Structures are given as C-alpha cells and as structure tokens.
Amino acid sequence: MQKDMQLPVFAEKKGKQLIYYPEKCIGCGTCVQACPKGILAIGAVGAVVRGLLDADFLEITESEACIACGICAKVCPTGALELKQEGKTLTDMSYLFRAMKPTVVNESCVHCGLCEDICPRGCIEVTRGISGDGNLKLVGKTNIDLECCIHCGWCAAVCPVNAISVEKPFEGRWNRDENVCQTCHTCVETCPANAIFNKKAKPGERVEKISHRPDACIYCGACAVACPVNAIDVRKTAIIPNVEKKSVLEKKVLEIPVPNAILRTCLEVDENACLGCGNCVIVCPVNALYSSELAAGYLNDMDEKALLEVKNGKISVVNQDACGADGACAMICPVNAIWLVKRKVK
Template structure:
C-alpha cells in the first residue's frame, strides 16, 4: 500500500525533508494548529471529500518559510506528514503516529468478519475457511493495515471475543450549536471515524440534527474544519499515547479550537445553463443560517441573500468570501451551472 501512495515534498533544508502523503491525510488540521510559523493551509475539506474539487486537504503556503522543524509531523495522528533525514524516515517516539500502539488482534480472534464490515477506513481484511479438523469453527487470518488505521475503536467495540486492542490519539470535547447547524451533512461525510450521524426519526418524532458517537470519536477536529457555518467546536484535552517530548505538543494543541480555514476554492457559475430554479440558494448552509425561511424553500423574499441568489432568472454569487466550500450547491444543481474550482492559496 505504501508503495502506491503519492508523496509530496513540502519543504527541505540540508539533509531533512518534510513529506506529505495525501492518501493518509484526514483533513483534521492538527498540523495547522501545531505549526509555529502558521505556514500550512487547510480548507475545502468538505468539497474535497465529496469529490467536487481535485485537490489535497493540505497545502504549504511558502516552502521557503518552512523551518522543517517537524512539529507538524509530530502532531499528525495518521502519519500523513513525516520527516526524513538523509532519505530515511525518522521513527522515534516523539511522533504521535509512531508512539501510538498499533491496532492489533490476538489469538482469540474467531475471524467472524465483524471488524472488517464496520471499519470506516476499510483497513481490515479477514480471510476465513471452515476448519478441516472436524470441529465447528472458522480458521483464517485477520489483517489490519496499521498505516491507514485511524484508531477509532469500532473494530474493538464490535469484536465478540475482545480480541482487538486499540489506542486512541486524543481525548477531547465535542460540541455543536443546534441553532447554527444547518444539517448540511458535511461533518457526517468528512468524519474519518464514522463518529457523526443523522438519527432516523419516527413519524412525529423530533430528533437532534446531528448526533455524535463519543466512543468512536478521535477528536481530530476534521468536522469542525469542514463545517461551513462553524457550528462545531472540537477541543483536544489530552494526548493519550506515551510519547517523548509530549509537553511541546500539549502547549500547541490542548484546549485549542479548530484552526482557521483558508478559502481554497471559488464558485463559478454558468448563466447560460442555469434554470433559475433556486435549489442552490435554498440548500446553501450559509444562506440558510442568515435566513431561516430559506431552508424551507421560501425564495420570494427579494432581500439580498448572504452568498447565493437568483437575479433575473439566473444564479448570482453575492459574496464569494462567505463560502464555506461544502459543495452543497454543486451537488444539487441539475444542470451543472454552479461549481467549485480550486484557487491558489495566498
């Protein structure tokens, strides 16, 4: 798997290199929080996750300004950033990803396959067959790809014989403002641990807009980074692995809000293709936050909308800078008259 990954050299000085592996990145922005120079940019995590923008979650603003200190790589919970010295990866225990105990399975495993079915990252493979010794049991192997594991704990939770051990990267606090949340589902799709979901309501039942699974959450902050209306607050309260020089990262990460996101996309419209239906205006979570009636389909209000509006039967972008880059407008448009395109980070 590692051999198939794309690797980007973010910065280098003398014999050291900072390497980024986009396939391992979950868009959490922990590295952005840790960077002492504020030289990393993250944004459009929702649109990228949804496949609406061809880009990586993370960018380096100025390669020349990078100190190649490795603090970002030390903080990364998935190993998407790594430091190399003289071409060899530095693997000491001052790096969170290296200090975490790998998710492992012991001999009690019955190869039932529940862990494979539930893993949100698809990094577990179970091979099994019927025992040939005359006993009613399965034999086989349960392989966990520790390079893509995010340590969410789903596998350990569903294992019927407690054969799997998981160590999480962080403890934390997760909160959401019910009044601000517009149920755009960006957080649900972005979460690498399947820790956020929408409850199914029975007829006449009222449920919260978004529900959080604390036991699955790794408190990475990807949901907060991706939320287009800043309705979610994630704070790390502890770094759990026994890592070297932990105090440096604790000062950078603990009790800090999600990093500020960069507007890495812009909205393009095709007025000739636009039908003027207003679907994008209604579904836009930024619009809905500014006008609660919009989410119910009320387009008759002629007051100027926050981000998107229909004027003279055609879609208009009113304030580009307010876009949350979730991509809801592009997904709902029936004629591809609005889209997000990548723009350079300044």
C-alpha cells in the first residue's frame, strides 16, 4: 500500500481505488474512449513525449463522479490503470492486459541480440557469452520485461530463428490525410511501437510525408491523439486476445474515433528574449495548415496567422485555443523565448 500512496489515485468508491501508473501509459486514450462517465482527459501527448511539459498523459477531471466500474482499466493495453479493492488488485481474464498472451522467448533463442537492438521500448536485455564446450555458439539469456512491453512484434519480426511469440492487443485501420499533415513529426516521436517514420527520398524522388508500418502498429491511437492538426485517423477493428466479456469492451472501443485531445497547456513568451526571427511562426503546424504559403517566403506579407505571429519584431500568441500542444515552436526557438506550461483542465 505504501507504494500505491505515491501513485496517482484517480478515484475511490466503496472501498475500491482506481490507480494510474504513468510509467506504463503510452498516451493512447483508449481508456478515455471507454469511460462511461467521460471524466478521463488526455492531451498534450506530443509535448509530454518531447520532454517539453512536466505532466502525465492522462488525468481525471471529476474523481467524485467515477463509479469505479473498471472499464478503463479493462481496455488499457499496457496495464497503466488498475482497480483495487481494499488494497488487493482486481485482475482477471476480463482485463485486456492480463488476457493478452505474454511476449515470450523459447529455447530456440541463439541470444544474437537483434531483438534487444530493435525493441522500441528498451524492454529486452540479452546477456551472452561464447560457449565453453568447444562449440561455435553463443550461450546466455534473453529477458523481456513484460511491465513495459507493448507487444508490437518488432522482436519476433527480426528474430532469425523464430524464437519469439507475440500477441497484439488490437487489429485496426490507420489513415492519414496527406493534405492536412504538416510533417511536424509529432506522431513519429509519439508512436510507442516505432510504426510511423519518414522515408528517405532519393534526389528527385517524391515520397509521402509520413509512412506507416502496419506490421509494427498496435493501433493504440496515440499518434492520432498527439497530432496537432487532426490529420490521423486510427480505428480499432478487433480486440485480439481472448478477453472475458469481450463484446462489452468491443462496444466501447471498436470503430470509435480517438478521443479529442484536451487543451492542457498554455503558450508563454518572453518578449525581451525574443529575436523576432519568426522560426516558431513558420514551424507551427497549425499556422502551416492555415496557410501553405507561410513557410515559402510570405512570413511578413500575411496579416493574419492562426496561432503565432511576429508583431513589431516580437512573438505574439494570436489564439491560445488553437494550439495543438506539439511544442514545435519551443523546440526551434534559439533563445527559449516561447514555451508550454500546464494549465488546469476544465
């Protein structure tokens, strides 16, 4: 219990506690989709991933309204939410995280280390040495930390001897609007499975702005939650593990759009430090969506901007509510004259 006291207790009801483990959360918002009371909030996922905001992905807006039904914990693919009763964890096969088959390594493993190198979460540790019996082979151990594993399948895909078995949480669809996407890379950095990337183009070759690896994707939706211009649509089409009362969970999350990201940040600026260079204005994906000519030499010719503008040689926030909380402006500023701060969710 002492350990739990240091963790965010989201709600307490009739001897039950809903506990949040931030280190396990991937910012997918599946729990927000499923909550029957609509009291879970997610947002600023990109800023948190980039280390620009000291906050957790998830928060509860009205803890007193929570009925401790546990639906949020049951659909969570990583076990980031847990329901306890009188200090005892309530886990059974109706919880997706528990019903999912663990990612395991069998005796065929040759401890080559490819899985350790490729794991996007750093969940695998391989210890190896040269066999002492005269054979030309490696001996050792391959350990997978199931507390951080998200079952993306990278390890199984690269294993040269098919020694790793993986069961993913969801099947789904991933779509992106090429015309809306501003290539801000928020989705690339947010994806917990390294399923989104930028193709490297050869001279004269035209490639899509952002590319997707279907075989690595777990269709969690974190990329869509983080996208500051809503260019990505992720839909779960099936729950793969054999979860008890699966139909109840499927009604909550299948074919449902990812939850709307709550604006959990404010932009603050230091006019005295600002150089008026306009880099933040150009790089802002919301501004770029508003006008495709913004970054093509028309920075000072446009009278109106959607979110940020340089006025009288100093940065100015036009509309706080338009911010996608991706933090691109803060990342590019050469003098730290603009940054994100956490604000209370209404």
